[in-house]
Structures are given as structure tokens and as C-alpha cells.
Amino acid sequence: MINYSLKRLASAVPTLLLLITVAFFMIRIAPGGPFDSERALPPDIEANLAAKYHLDEPLVMQYGRYLWQIVRFDFGPSFHYLDWSVNDLIAQGAPVSFTLGFLALLLALLIGVPVGTWAAMRQNRLSDYGVMSVAMIGISVPNFVMAPILILVFAIVLGWLPAGGWELSFSRLVLPVVTLALPMIAYIARITRASMIEVLHSPFIRTARAKGMPEKTIIIEHALKPALLPVISYLGPAAAAILTGSVVVERIFTIPGIGSYFVQGALNRDYTLVMGVVILYGVLIIIFNFIVDLLYAWLDPRIRYEDSEGRS
Amino acid sequence: MRALRVLLWMALLVTMLVACGGERASEPSAQAQRLATPVALELDAQGLPLPSLLASEQVLHRGNGEEPQTLDPHLSEGVPTANLLRDLYEGLTTTTADGRVVPGAAAHWDVSADGLTYTFYLDPNGRWSNGDPVTAADFVWSWQRVVTPDTAGSYARMLAPVRNAEAILSGQLEPQALGVEALNESTFQVRLESPTPYFLELLTHPTSYPVHRPSIEAHGSAHVRPGNLVSNGAYRLVDWQVRSRIGLERNPHYREHARVIIERVVYFPFEDENAEFNRFRSGDLHWTYQVPSGLFQWLQDNMGEALSVSPWFGTYFFSFNLTRPPFEDNRELRQALNLAIDRDIITQRVSRFGELPTFHLIPPGLPDYRPPEVEASNWTQAEREEEARRLYWQAGYSDDQPLVVELRYNTSENHRRIAVAVAAMWKQVLGVRTRLVNEEFRVFLQNRSQRRVTEVFRAGWIGDYQDAFTFLELFHSEHGRNDAGYNNVHFDQLLERIANERVPARRRNLMAEAERILLADQVLLPVYVYVSKRLVDPRVVGWAPNVMDQHLTRHMAVLRTAEQADD
Numbered sequence: 067m068i069n070y071s072l073k074r075l076a077s078a079v080p081t082l083l084l085l086i087t088v089a090f091f092m093i094r095i096a097p098g099g100p101f102d103s104e105r106a107l108p109p110d111i112e113a114n115l116a117a118k119y120h121l122d123e124p125l126v127m128q129y130g131r132y133l134w135q136i137v138r139f140d141f142g143p144s145f146h147y148l149d150w151s152v153n154d155l156i157a158q159g160a161p162v163s164f165t166l167g168f169l170a171l172l173l174a175l176l177i178g179v180p181v182g183t184w185a186a187m188r189q190n191r192l193s194d195y196g197v198m199s200v201a202m203i204g205i206s207v208p209n210f211v212m213a214p215i216l217i218l219v220f221a222i223v224l225g226w227l228p229a230g231g232w233e234l235s236f237s238r239l240v241l242p243v244v245t246l247a248l249p250m251i252a253y254i255a256r257i258t259r260a261s262m263i264e265v266l267h268s269p270f271i272r273t274a275r276a277k278g279m280p281e282k283t284i285i286i287e288h289a290l291k292p293a294l295l296p297v298i299s300y301l302g303p304a305a306a307a308i309l310t311g312s313v314v315v316e317r318i319f320t321i322p323g324i325g326s327y328f329v330q331g332a333l334n335r336d337y338t339l340v341m342g343v344v345i346l347y348g349v350l351i352i353i354f355n356f357i358v359d360l361l362y363a364w365l366d367p368r369i370r371y372e373d374s375e376g377r378s
Numbered sequence: 379m380r381a382l383r384v385l386l387w388m389a390l391l392v393t394m395l396v397a398c399g400g401e402r403a404s405e406p407s408a409q410a411q412r413l414a415t416p417v418a419l420e421l422d423a424q425g426l427p428l429p430s431l432l433a434s435e436q437v438l439h440r441g442n443g444e445e446p447q448t449l450d451p452h453l454s455e456g457v458p459t460a461n462l463l464r465d466l467y468e469g470l471t472t473t474t475a476d477g478r479v480v481p482g483a484a485a486h487w488d489v490s491a492d493g494l495t496y497t498f499y500l501d502p503n504g505r506w507s508n509g510d511p512v513t514a515a516d517f518v519w520s521w522q523r524v525v526t527p528d529t530a531g532s533y534a535r536m537l538a539p540v541r542n543a544e545a546i547l548s549g550q551l552e553p554q555a556l557g558v559e560a561l562n563e564s565t566f567q568v569r570l571e572s573p574t575p576y577f578l579e580l581l582t583h584p585t586s587y588p589v590h591r592p593s594i595e596a597h598g599s600a601h602v603r604p605g606n607l608v609s610n611g612a613y614r615l616v617d618w619q620v621r622s623r624i625g626l627e628r629n630p631h632y633r634e635h636a637r638v639i640i641e642r643v644v645y646f647p648f649e650d651e652n653a654e655f656n657r658f659r660s661g662d663l664h665w666t667y668q669v670p671s672g673l674f675q676w677l678q679d680n681m682g683e684a685l686s687v688s689p690w691f692g693t694y695f696f697s698f699n700l701t702r703p704p705f706e707d708n709r710e711l712r713q714a715l716n717l718a719i720d721r722d723i724i725t726q727r728v729s730r731f732g733e734l735p736t737f738h739l740i741p742p743g744l745p746d747y748r749p750p751e752v753e754a755s756n757w758t759q760a761e762r763e764e765e766a767r768r769l770y771w772q773a774g775y776s777d778d779q780p781l782v783v784e785l786r787y788n789t790s791e792n793h794r795r796i797a798v799a800v801a802a803m804w805k806q807v808l809g810v811r812t813r814l815v816n817e818e819f820r821v822f823l824q825n826r827s828q829r830r831v832t833e834v835f836r837a838g839w840i841g842d843y844q845d846a847f848t849f850l851e852l853f854h855s856e857h858g859r860n861d862a863g864y865n866n867v868h869f870d871q872l873l874e875r876i877a878n879e880r881v882p883a884r885r886r887n888l889m890a891e892a893e894r895i896l897l898a899d900q901v902l903l904p905v906y907v908y909v910s911k912r913l914v915d916p917r918v919v920g921w922a923p924n925v926m927d928q929h930l931t932r933h934m935a936v937l938r939t940a941e942q943a944d945d
Contacts, residue, residue: 221659229659
């Protein structure tokens with residue numbers, strides 16, 4: 067197990083390096099620079115700015131300088147938000163996105179798994195179709211449609227909840243969390259249902275039923291664990307994506323997470339900020355995929371990550 | 379299986395309905411208005427609202443466009459940042475609620491007879507937010523900081539009228555050579571390169587604000603953080619959460635502290651105009667930075683008492699690339715395209731926010747400027763179109779040989795709609811075939827300034843100070859934003875004469891002549907004068923629309939509502 071973990075971590079280093087290199091040169095290919103604006107800068111001031119941020123050096127040197135910074139966990143100054151470093155911006159935005167993403171993820175699991183299981187137990191009955199149709203809608207309605215509808219209904223017509231803004235209060239969190247969670251609930255419910263149906267038809271469940279075990283025990287103690295495997299593999303990348311924020315939800319609810327930085331950073335040619343969030347996203351994906359693999363081993367006794375020579 | 383199929387179809391139908399509803403979400407549904415009616419305003423002897431009329435909580439929530447890039451006045455640019463800095467800092471001069479330039483950190487000043495030397499006498503009550511006195515030495519140090527090349531301020535050129543500023547910026551002289559001097563603790567003298575009639579107004583611009591030397595030396599670039607920032611304005615910074623809120627509080631050391639009514643002002647950044655609108659509707663904001671495009675009629679009908687629309691000091695126009703065919707050396711063609719568009723239709727049917735159609739570059743309303751006559755502005759649209767056709771044929775184009783042209787604009791719903799309308803008008807009147815090219819903003823800017831692919835492109839300009847020169851200088855052959863590539867020696871010479879002219883009447887005539895040449899050369903296609911538009915809670919008083927769209931919180935107050943007054 068430990069051996070396996072170390073190997074996985076070691077293989078993450080070249081992956082990250084590749085990610086950094088590709089992202090670094092790709093964003094530099096985009097025309098225009100961070101200090102372009104409708105009011106053109108006089109050439110001498112532009113030169114002063116370029117010198118201040120080392121943009122006057124050859125690209126390869128800038129790349130080397132950047133790698134050296136990364137090694138020291140310094141993501142450099144933001145080219146757009148002049149008063150903050152990228153570390154500052156991520157330190158302020160990431161907790162917001164993490165909180166929101168974590169709550170949405172939790173909500174999605176707490177609703178999606180039971181609903182999917184329940185639908186599986188009523189396979190091909192009307193209630194199953196009903197639930198799955200609603201889930202289909204949940205998946206198909208994009209959040210830039212759902213969010214304004216929720217705001218219109220709950221903030222403006224009913225006036226129960228604020229229309230946006232960030233605060234660690236229940237009322238301000240409800241709408242964005244629900245918007246983020248809805249498509250995930252739907253996804254998780256559908257995946258759970260499909261895999262639960264499969265598991266319920268497998269021989270070991272038949273054996274349990276033949277032994278006269280109550281249905282509740284069969285589902286919770288025997289069927290749920292293996293049925294969750296596909297959900298877990300969906301959750302790995304999904305968690306990385308949702309924890310790094312959502313551009314749409316952040317814009318519509320004016321939430322200061324890091325999701326917008328992917329888009330705003332690119333539009334502003336804020337090279338360092340884009341690199342910072344891309345690296346963060348990459349690291350999270352690597353971590354979550356790793357966790358998923360560990361969970362697999364825990365959920366499915368057939369999977370073991372020992373030295374392959376010993377087992378196979 | 380049948381049941382499943384029926385259900386799937388139903389699901390699809392519902393989804394489509396919901397999705398359509400979303401697209402029309404920009405058209406708000408009718409709903410109960412939350413805007414409260416305030417008590418009638420009455421002023422006391424000092425011109426302040428009677429205390430009995432004020433709301434018990436003097437807190438103002440202002441929507442403020444995008445997140446400021448910086449709160450360092452010498453590095454800042456952009457309107458949202460300037461709004462904040464005007465509350466935090468104060469220049470030698472400042473503005474009243476209706477935008478007039480009045481004494482600020484300087485109580486009064488003398489100007490020498492040749493207009494080249496300004497002597498400012500600082501207000502003896504001037505204090506930094508930590509209690510330190512504001513001194514002439516602070517101004518000397520601050521202005522030298524602005525022009526130091528290492529500061530790399532993008533607006534440093536605002537101080538260009540000051541002697542030696544340009545030479546220092548380009549590294550030829552030391553910052554100490556700047557034409558500023560502290561005659562004593564409270565007297566600050568400035569020497570200019572040439573008489574600059576708008577100099578006193580320049581001093582309301584953030585670039586000219588003093589900064590607190592000890593805190594910059596102690597904290598470096600972190601001097602703008604809450605807890606570190608020391609400023610000399612009516613408010614001080616207490617809280618800053620990036621892309622969420624910036625909170626300011628009344629500065630107890632401010633020289634006119636007793637006249638400041640709003641206790642706390644919170645600026646909220648928005649990346650989305652609809653998000654801001656929703657926050658206003660749900661009662662979270664008193665003041666918006668903008669209003670969603672395309673909602674003008676609805677807002678007039680439903681929120682008329684909160685909607686404020688007034689002319690702004692800016693012009694929306696299209697510009698021709700004069701360095702490439704088909705517009706190089708082809709004045710007739712440019713004029714034909716200029717005359718063929720119907721500005722009334724664009725402002726009334728397309729942009730629809732009360733913008734003023736214009737044939738000029740320089741917006742109306744300048745006190746010291748009389749614009750040149752543009753003949754076509756007195757014609758009917760039919761006459762313009764007839765003349766347009768004549769010029770188009772004269773330029774060698776016809777129905778069989780139509781002009782094929784690219785119209786470039788940057789991503790924005792308003793720009794797109796205007797470009798579509800312009801292309802349709804050209805097609806209808808002249809038969810021109812227009813290809814619309816939409817580009818992301820920075821790509822667009824780069825293409826504009828390189829002049830290698832552009833033909834006709836969107837442009838626009840908001841004046842930095844109330845003087846025609848801020849518009850005219852854009853077309854100097856060496857100006858960095860002369861994306862048209864206009865190169866007219868006579869025009870360049872006129873600009874230099876304007877810069878050195880001391881007699882106001884002569885300067886005015888020279889500027890009108892410069893604009894006349896520019897328009898006669900058909901360098902640009904003016905469309906409309908911008909308007910500033912926002913929603914303001916009717917309880918907020920102490921502000922007035924003004925052409926520079928500057929609204930200092932220190933002039934404002936929140937009134938009680940009529941119901942509260944009855945209690």
C-alpha cells in the first residue's frame with residue numbers, strides 16, 4: 067500500500083511539470099498582453115512595466131524563473147490585481163470555493179445516493195420513471211438557466227433569500243449550493259440507480275435473499291458498498307472541478323471564489339494567476355484520483371494495491 | 379416501455395420550456411417594488427439635510443463594476459477604482475456633488491501671470507487618516523513618485539504638463555528635477571511646461587493624489603491593505619475582500635469631517651450586470667454601477683424613480699484604418715459610409731438608453747468650447763443617404779461592384795447589435811457587403827494598434843478631464859492610440875499650438891479648427907454621446923448627475939422613508 071502510494075506520488079511530478087509547461091506557453095501564445103488597455107500606454111511606461119515584471123526577458127528565461135518560483139511555492143505577483151500576489155488571491159478565494167463545493171458535494175451525495183437506491187428498488191415502476199425523468203431535467207438544465215430562475219423566485223418574487231453576495235450564513239449559501247448541487251444530485255442518482263440494479267441482480271445478493279435477510283440489511287450492508295464504486299469514480303474528477311469553483315455560479319451570485327480566475331485571468335492575460343489556478347486544479351485532480359483509487363480498495367475486496375508480483 | 383418514452387418526451391419538453399424561460403430572464407417579471415419613498419428633503423443653514431430627516435443608519439452600498447486593480451492612486455486606472463480613490467483620498471482640488479472643481483487639500487492658490495506657476499496653500503486642517511498633517515513635502519514626494527520610471531504607473535502621463543515630467547518618465551532626468559517645490563510646510567509650488575487651462579481639474583484625478591510616505595516605506599506594495607493604508611480623504615479603508623467587498627469608514631481626521639454624513643460605504647464589485655441588478659432589486663444595494671442593456675423601457679416603466687440617465691463625457695464611434703485599402707486615400711468612400719448610417723435609429727432602436735446621436739468627436743457640454751459646424755447634421759436622413767450614394771459611386775463602387783468590408787468589434791452584446799445595425803444600413807443604402815468580425819478584447823486592441831488587418835473598427839473614448847484636447851490628441855500622428863493611422867502634419871502642428879496657447883479664446887478657436895479638420899478628413903464615424911446610467915435608491919440624496927460622472931460619497935446622505943417619518 068505505502069509502496070503504491072509513493073509510486074503514485076512520484077508519477078504526479080512529471081504530470082504536473084507537463085501541465086505547467088503546456089499551460090505556460092499556451093497562455094503566452096494568446097495575442098495581447100496584461101498591460102494592454104483602451105488607453106494605450108506610452109512606450110516608455112510600457113517598457114518600465116515590462117521590466118518590473120520581467121516580461122522583457124526571453125520566454126525561456128521567464129519559464130525557468132517561473133519553475134524556480136513554483137518549487138518555492140511562490141506563484142508570483144498577479145499582473146492584474148496589482149496589490150495582491152497569486153498566493154494571496156488563491157488563499158482568499160480557495161476557502162470560498164472549497165466551502166461551496168464541499169457543501170454542494172455533500173448535498174448531492176446525501177440526496178443522490180438514497181434517491182438512486184430507492185429508484186433501483188422500484189425498477190421500471192412509475193415512481194422510478196418519475197424520479198429518473200426529474201433527474202434527467204436536472205442534468206439537462208444548465209446552471210446559467212437554473213441560477214437566474216432560483217434568484218427570480220426566491221430572492222425577488224418571494225424575497226426569502228438574498229440575491230447573491232458572499233457571507234458564511236445559511237441564507238446566502240442556500241441558492242448557490244443548490245444550483246451547484248442539482249446537476250450532481252441528478253448524476254449521482256442515475257449512476258447509483260444503474261449500478262444498484264446491477265448489484266441487486268448479482269449472485270451474492272440472491273444468496274442473501276435466499277438466506278431470508280431483510281431487504282433493508284441487504285441494501286445497506288451488502289449492496290450499497292459495491293454499488294457505490296461507479297459513483298466514487300465519478301466523484302474524483304467531479305470533486306476537483308467543483309472545489310475549484312464554478313465560473314457561472316460565481317458570476318451570477320457574485321461569489322469571490324477562484325472559478326472566475328480561470329476565465330477572468332485568461333481575458334486579462336493575468337499569466338501568473340491563470341497558472342496558479344491551473345496548477346491548483348491539476349494538483350486537486352491528482353489527489354482526488356488517488357483518493358478514489360484508495361476508496362476502491364476499501365469498497366471492493368477484489369481490488370488490492372500490493373506489489374503486483376506478490377499477488378498476480 | 380411506452381410509459382418510459384412518454385415520460386422522456388415530457389422531460390424533454392419541460393427542459394426546453396425551462397431553458398426558453400431562462401433566455402428571457404432578462405425581461406423581469408412584474409413584482410412588488412421594494413423601493414421606499416423617502417421624506418421630503420430640507421436643508422439646514424450649512425446646506426446639510428436636517429438631522430431629523432436622516433435614516434438612523436448612515437450606510438451606503440454601492441455597486442462598482444469590476445474589482446479594482448489596485449488602491450494605489452499612482453498605479454490605478456479605470457472608473458471603478460477612481461470611484462473608490464475619490465472617497466479615500468483628496469487631491470489639491472476636488473469636486474462638488476454636481477461636478478464643479480473646488481478647493482480640496484489646497485484651501486486656495488495663486489496662478490502667475492504667464493499661467494506657468496501655480497502656488498497652492500494647503501488647508502491647515504488637512505490630516506492623514508492616522509492624524510499626521512498633510513504637508514507640501516507630501517505632495518512633492520508623491521508627485522516625484524508618480525513620474526519615477528520604477529513606479530510604472532499607467533496614468534503617469536497625467537502629470538505631463540508639469541515641468542520635466544516627460545523627461546523623467548523616459549529616464550533622461552532624475553525625479554528630483556520635477557517642477558515641484560515645498561516653499562514651506564504648507565505651500566506647494568508647481569511649474570508647468572506650458573499653460574494648461576485644465577490643470578486645476580487634473581488635480582482631481584487620482585494620479586495627482588498625495589500618498590503617505592511613511593506607510594509606503596514601511597509596507598511597500600502592501601501599503602494599500604486594510605490596516606496599512608493611510609489616506610487623506612473623507613473615508614479610510616477598513617475591510618477588503620477581493621471580488622467581494624471593500625468597506626470604508628468615515629475618517630475622523632478628515633478636514634471637513636463634520637460635514638460628512640454617511641458613516642460607512644461598502645463597494646461591491648460585479649462581473650455581471652444582471653447580478654448587480656438583482657442585488658439592487660432585492661434591496662442589497664443603494665447605488666448601481668450600470669444597468670442591464672436592453673431593459674431601458676422596462677426600467678422607465680417600473681423603476682423610473684430610481685433610474686438616472688445623463689450625458690457622459692464620451693463618444694462612441696467607428697474608426698477607419700487609413701493605412702490600408704480600401705480606406706487609404708479614399709475620403710469619398712469614408713464619407714459615404716459615414717452619411718449612410720442613421721444615428722437616430724441606432725440610439726432609439728438599438729442602444730436604447732437615451733444616448734445622443736452625434737456627428738462630432740467631442741461631446742457637447744464643454745463650457746469653454748464651441749464645436750465646428752458639420753453640414754450633414756442639418757440635413758434630413760434622406761438627403762444624407764442621397765449624398766452617400768453619390769460619393770459611393772464617385773469612389774468607384776456600384777451595385778455590380780460593391781464594397782466588401784470588414785467591421786471589427788470586441789465582444790459585447792451592445793457592440794454586436796450596433797455593428798449589425800450599421801452593416802444593415804450600409805447594405806440597404808449603398809449595397810455594401812460587410813463581414814462582421816468579433817474579437818476578444820485584447821486581440822482586438824492588438825489588431826487595432828498594429829493596423830495590419832483592420833478596416834473599420836469600433837472605438838470610443840471617455841475624456842479624462844473636461845477639455846477638448848483629451849479627445850483631439852488621440853489623432854496626433856505619434857499618439858499610442860492613433861489606431862486609424864491618421865497622419866496630417868497640419869493637424870499635428872495645430873495640436874502643438876493648442877498646447878502652448880495662453881489666450882483662452884484663441885485656444886478655443888484652434889481646438890475647433892482641429893476638430894473641423896479631423897471630421898472633414900472623415901477619419902472617424904461618430905455614432906453617439908455616451909450616457910451614464912444607473913439605479914439609485916430614492917432615499918439617497920446629495921448627488922447630482924454630472925458630465926464626468928463623479929459622485930463622492932461624502933456629499934451624500936440616506937433619508938428616512940415616509941413611513942418611518944410618520945412613526
